[in-house]
Amino acid sequence: xxxxxxxxxxxxxxxxxxxxxxxxxxxxxxxxxxxxxxxxxxxxxxxxxxxxxxxxxxxxxxxxxxxxxxxxxxxxxxxxxxxxxxxxxxxxxxxxxxxxxxxxxxxxxxxxxxxxxxxxxxxxxxxxxxxxxxxxxxxxxxxxxxxxxxxxxxxxxxxxxxxxxxxxxxxxxxxxxxxxxxxxxxxxxxxxxxxxxxxxxxxxxxxxxxxxxxxxxxxxxxxxx
DNA sequence: TTGCCGATCTTCT
DNA sequence: GAAGATCGGCAAA
Numbered sequence: 072x073x074x075x076x077x078x079x080x081x082x083x084x085x086x087x088x089x090x091x092x093x094x095x096x097x098x099x100x101x102x103x104x105x106x107x108x109x110x111x112x113x114x115x116x117x118x119x120x121x122x123x124x125x126x127x128x129x130x131x132x133x134x135x136x137x138x139x140x141x142x143x144x145x146x147x148x149x150x151x152x153x154x155x156x157x158x159x160x161x162x163x164x165x166x167x168x169x170x171x172x173x174x175x176x177x178x179x180x181x182x183x184x185x186x187x188x189x190x191x192x193x194x195x196x197x198x199x200x201x202x203x204x205x206x207x208x209x210x211x212x213x214x215x216x217x218x219x220x221x222x223x224x225x226x227x228x229x230x231x232x233x234x235x236x237x238x239x240x241x242x243x244x245x246x247x248x249x250x251x252x253x254x255x256x257x258x259x260x261x262x263x264x265x266x267x268x269x270x271x272x273x274x275x276x277x278x279x280x281x282x283x284x285x286x287x288x289x290x291x292x293x294x295x296x
Numbered sequence: 297t298t299g300c301c302g303a304t305c306t307t308c309t
Numbered sequence: 310g311a312a313g314a315t316c317g318g319c320a321a322a
Binding site: 130 | 301304305306307308
């Protein structure tokens with residue numbers, strides 16, 4: 072296993088993001104190991120980026136982003152979902168890369184059980200998830216890997232870490248393919264500010280990439296007069 | 297297949 | 310008090 076060195080992350084997130092495509096994210100628990108090959112990511116540029124959680128400065132929630140590179144920033148959103156980022160550049164820069172989607176390459180059955188298990192009343196036989204949907208989207212990826220706030224701050228560059236990133240094994244067929252795969256870029260998903268910058272990167276034609284959705288302001292809940 | 301809608305709660309204004 | 314780096318179910322087309 073070749074872990075990615077911290078230097079890799081000590082660069083602007085715009086540069087790190089496309090380089091992360093094809094890398095493997097590993098999550099180890101007592102239940103077993105699940106790994107995904109990253110197929111879609113988004114770069115966020117800290118306090119200079121109005122779409123970033125760090126835009127308005129450091130808070131308890133986003134503190135990890137202001138720390139050293141190579142660590143995981145995990146946040147909770149929409150009342151039910153977790154999403155994971157990897158911190159880039161240096162202390163105080165608060166830049167990061169959001170991991171939006173991946174292809175499960177290890178522990179597929181465990182990943183599938185986690186994804187199906189969180190839907191009460193679902194018949195596992197009837198609703199067998201397609202492999203491509205296991206980690207297709209930032210919250211789904213976190214579900215498949217059992218990532219929550221307890222992993223906020225986890226060091227992705229440490230061998231003993233419950234969450235780590237490695238390069239695909241040199242010489243493996245997947246590596247050979249990933250190096251030749253074409254990378255596309257475009258606007259980031261679901262954000263209201265800086266919606267035009269093409270800081271989302273993905274493998275062209277890869278079925279595990281999530282669908283693009285422009286930001287839509289949520290309608291206010293109807294209040295009875 | 298597309299599009300609307302609700303779920304559900306933390307975070308910041 | 311409102312919106313949010315989302316998702317899955319359901320209805321309509």
